[in-house]
Amino acid sequence: MIFRKPLALVAVATSALLACGGGSEPTESAPAASEDKASVAAAATGTAAISGKITYEGEPPAPERVRLNADPKCAAMHKEGLQRWQLHVTDGGLADVLVYVKSGIQGSYPAPAEPALLDQKGCDYTPHMLVMRAGQPLKIRNSDDTLHNIHPRPQVNAEFNIGQPRQGMESTKSFDKPEVMIPVGCDVHPWMRAYISVFAHPFYAVSTGDGSFEIKGLPAGDYEVEAHHGRLKSQAQKVTVKDGETASLTFAFTS
Secondary structure, X not given: OOOOHHHHHHHHHHHHHHHOOOOOOXXXXXXXXXXXXXXXXXHHOOOEEEEEEEEEEOOOOOOEEEOXXXXXXXXXXXXXXXXXXXXXXXXXXXXXXXXXEEEOOOOOOOOOOOOEEEEEOOOOEEOOEEEEEOOOOEEEEEOOOOOEEEEEOOOOOOOOOEEEOOOOOEEEEOOOOOEEEXXXXXXXXXXXXXXXXXXXXXXXXXXXXXXXXXXXXXXXEEEEEEEEEOOEEEEEEEEEEOOOOEEEEEEEEEO
16 A cells, blocks of 8 residues: 655655755845845945044133042042043143034945943042944943942933942943933932043044044045033034045134
């Protein structure tokens, strides 16, 4: 006697294998989405740059003395007291100024997988001016042996408030949309303040201690560049950059 059921089972198994993709090879004409984004980003980068300096004219405000009596652990870290600088000026150069390309950017730039870091160390934020990408992970760390909380107050992104009571604690968050100068504070220690800025592209910088900055990898073109400081009115300038060349910009702030 001849049984035909095994043939039917083989047919069913073959159909199931084909339905799951086991019987076909991926074609080269349909690249993965990640590869497509990478190619777009690569096409949008260039060899031009913008460099310059942020200056401050006039006498900067005196630093504020911070009272640490409410938290003995913070007081122990700063036995000579803690000063909060409104402006960091060295030989006329202004530090902690965000400089970024405001308009003229084209193309897609996938967010990096490596997280940006906001640390709470010495009862202060490090850095005070943090810049990251939309969709990039943000690692928030408590390096102090005391309670901190991290409370950004964005306008277009989702607000969050995280408590970290133990030293070494870390939390990971992200911001989905570009947004400039998001204020960040610690509700436990009101002198702790920082800013987070989020961009869809990598063309930004923060001025160093002497006020200098540099933005690299720009495609040739016409751009608007803006400079932001948390306590001063922002400024913007237009600039044209060419492949292989560095355009120079100076932003002069005053009281």
